[in-house]
Amino acid sequence: MVQLNLPKNSEVKKGKYFKDKTGSKNLRKINVYRWDPSTEDNPRIDTYEVDMDNCPSKVLDILNKIKNEIDPTLAYRRSCAHGVCGSCAMNMGGKNGLACTTPHSEIDGDIDIYPLPHLKVKRDLIGDLDGLYKQYQSIEPWLKNNSKKETTEIYQSQEDRAKLDGAYECIMCACCSTSCPSYWWNGDKYLGPAVLLQAYRWIVDSRDEERKARLKKVADELKLYRCHTILNCTNACPKGLNPAKAIAEIKKMLATANV
Amino acid sequence: MESKRPLSPHIQIYRWHISSLVSISHRITGIINIIAITFVCVWASWLVLGEPKYDLINLFLNSFLGKFVAIGLAWSFSFQILSEIRHLIMDMGHGYELKTTRITGLMVIFGSLILTILFYLIGKNFF
Numbered sequence: 001m002v003q004l005n006l007p008k009n010s011e012v013k014k015g016k017y018f019k020d021k022t023g024s025k026n027l028r029k030i031n032v033y034r035w036d037p038s039t040e041d042n043p044r045i046d047t048y049e050v051d052m053d054n055c056p057s058k059v060l061d062i063l064n065k066i067k068n069e070i071d072p073t074l075a076y077r078r079s080c081a082h083g084v085c086g087s088c089a090m091n092m093g094g095k096n097g098l099a100c101t102t103p104h105s106e107i108d109g110d111i112d113i114y115p116l117p118h119l120k121v122k123r124d125l126i127g128d129l130d131g132l133y134k135q136y137q138s139i140e141p142w143l144k145n146n147s148k149k150e151t152t153e154i155y156q157s158q159e160d161r162a163k164l165d166g167a168y169e170c171i172m173c174a175c176c177s178t179s180c181p182s183y184w185w186n187g188d189k190y191l192g193p194a195v196l197l198q199a200y201r202w203i204v205d206s207r208d209e210e211r212k213a214r215l216k217k218v219a220d221e222l223k224l225y226r227c228h229t230i231l232n233c234t235n236a237c238p239k240g241l242n243p244a245k246a247i248a249e250i251k252k253m254l255a256t257a258n259v
Numbered sequence: 260m261e262s263k264r265p266l267s268p269h270i271q272i273y274r275w276h277i278s279s280l281v282s283i284s285h286r287i288t289g290i291i292n293i294i295a296i297t298f299v300c301v302w303a304s305w306l307v308l309g310e311p312k313y314d315l316i317n318l319f320l321n322s323f324l325g326k327f328v329a330i331g332l333a334w335s336f337s338f339q340i341l342s343e344i345r346h347l348i349m350d351m352g353h354g355y356e357l358k359t360t361r362i363t364g365l366m367v368i369f370g371s372l373i374l375t376i377l378f379y380l381i382g383k384n385f386f
Contacts, residue, residue, distance in 0.1 A: 010265035035265055043265050091267075094274030117269035127267055181279070184269050228286075229349050231278035231360050245355035252352050 002185045015044030018070050024051035029110040030062055032074065035121050043121065045112075046071070052104075059092050059111065060099035063125075076125040083238060086173030089116055090125050096175040096236040116178035118187065129174055135191050136172065139199045139217070144210040160206035167201035167246060169239050170194065176233035176243050182226045190226035191218065193233035193243030200246035203253070219254050227251075277364035285342040288335040295332050330379060337374035341367045 006012075015034055020027050027049045035043040048066050055065050060078055067074045076099075077087040083101040090099055091114040093107035104111060119127030148154050177183050177192035191199065196218065203214050218224045224247070233243040305312040319325045345363050348354050354363055380386065 004270060006266055006268060006271070009263070010267075012268060033267070037263070091272060094272055112272065114272055115267040117267055117273055119267050120264040121267050122264065128264065179273065181270065228282060229278075229346065230282040231355075232273070232276065234355065234357060234360070235276050235278065242355055245352070248349060248352050248355060251350070 009042060011042055013042050013044045015046040018046065018048045020049035020051060022051045022054075024053050026052045028052050028062075028104070030066065031110055031112045032063075032066070032125070033114045033121075034074070034124050036073075037123050047110075055104075057103050057105065058100055059102045059104050059107075059113070060088050062104055062111070063088075063099060063113070074125075075123045084171065086171035089173040089175045089178075089238075090114065091117055091178075096179045098173060098175070098238040101238055116174055118178060118184040127178070131187060132174055132177055132192065132194065135195045136198060139191070139195055139202070139214070141198050141202060143202075143205070144208055146209060154207045156206055163204045163206070164201060166241055167197055167204070170197055170201070170241060171239060172198075173238065175236045175238055179232040179236040181230055181232065182228060186222060186226050189222035191223050193227070193247065196224065196227070196250065197241065197243040197246045200250050203250065215250070215254060215257070218250060224250060224254075277368075278360045281342060281345075281364045281367050284338060285346070288339045288342075291332070291335045292339055295335070329382075330375065333378040333382075334371055334375040337378065338367065338371035341370045341374070 012033065030048045030050050031045050032048065033043060034046050035041075048070055050062055050065060050070075055061055060081060063074065063076055063078075067076075076090070078100065079085040079087040081088075081100045083098050086098065088099040089096065091112075092099065092102055093112060096116060099113075113125065115121055115125045115127040116129075119129065122128050145154060172194060174194055176197075177187075177194040180193055182190055183192040199214065199218050202208055203211055208214070227244070227247045229244055229248070231244050234241075234245070237243065302316055305316065320329060345354070345367055348363075354360060
């Protein structure tokens with residue numbers, strides 16, 4: 001059922017205000033979602049004044065600056081800082097993206113930073129993605145080929161290989177799935193754009209022999225057809241991929257093929 | 260532990276895009292249109308009941324509220340038709356590039372307004 005309001009324990013309260021101590025003239029207010037699992041308190045928004053004269057260009061740099069210089073209790077995931085690992089996916093200025101590839105100059109006014117939407121929060125900006133990983137596992141994202149021995153190479157033409165472009169680059173950062181209203185309301189059943197893009201990636205792989213079984217598996221009112229082409233996924237993808245188109249292609253295959 | 264964890268904000272904080280706006284409007288106008296068609300059917304069957312019922316509906320449609328409803332429905336039907344055409348094209352697998360979705364979305368929004376004005380002028384015997 002569509003639940004537009006947040007549950008009582010999730011309502012966001014006003015938090016602490018960290019005034020600038022550097023005396024810089026070039027300040028920016030950063031509003032960050034905070035929640036501490038060791039207390040019974042509701043989540044809160046802490047506001048930090050950050051000296052932008054000594055801050056590199058990305059939102060992750062701001063968070064690092066806050067953690068290193070202002071408030072070490074802030075928790076967030078990050079690893080590679082180059083848009084490869086997908087750890088620092090979060091909601092910045094109302095849009096999902098990777099903090100390490102999102103320039104703060106692209107966001108107007110105060111910068112609001114939230115965890116990825118509609119997830120159970122573990123702490124501060126860290127959301128629980130277990131459900132998404134389970135769904136990813138459910139599409140069996142590995143090559144299934146029984147006719148070839150494990151030691152023989154499976155050839156693939158350049159044209160067939162090209163079909164995987166735009167699908168294999170996905171880093172599973174979950175920006176798309178957590179931007180999707182359909183996934184918010186039916187995340188327990190609907191697979192969501194990230195997982196469906198990967199389902200597509202294995203369906204179109206010429207080396208895979210389970211194409212029909214894979215199609216049959218996703219051909220479900222809730223698993224697949226909850227996509228209503230809202231296109232928040234494609235808008236959010238930090239790698240410039242197009243999950244919405246992949247989902248449309250799966251629907252097309254199901255409509256035209258005998259499955 | 261599990262139940263204690265708060266749910267992160269979603270629709271409260273997520274920025275609207277043209278595509279999401281058109282999508283939700285498509286749903287809302289769809290519901291409005293279903294209700295509207297039902298009323299049009301009731302209206303049509305009332306005609307069988309004679310002139311007094313006809314006058315009653317006429318009175319309503321000529322009131323300010325009636326005109327608002329009529330023009331509103333002209334818009335919601337226009338929007339639904341254009342948006343549905345967009346959906347049909349997308350169902351065939353075309354127009355998923357970000358720029359294209361923005362352009363077609365804007366075409367639906369402005370096209371529906373233009374169509375509404377056209378319907379209004381046709382209703383006024385302008386042409």
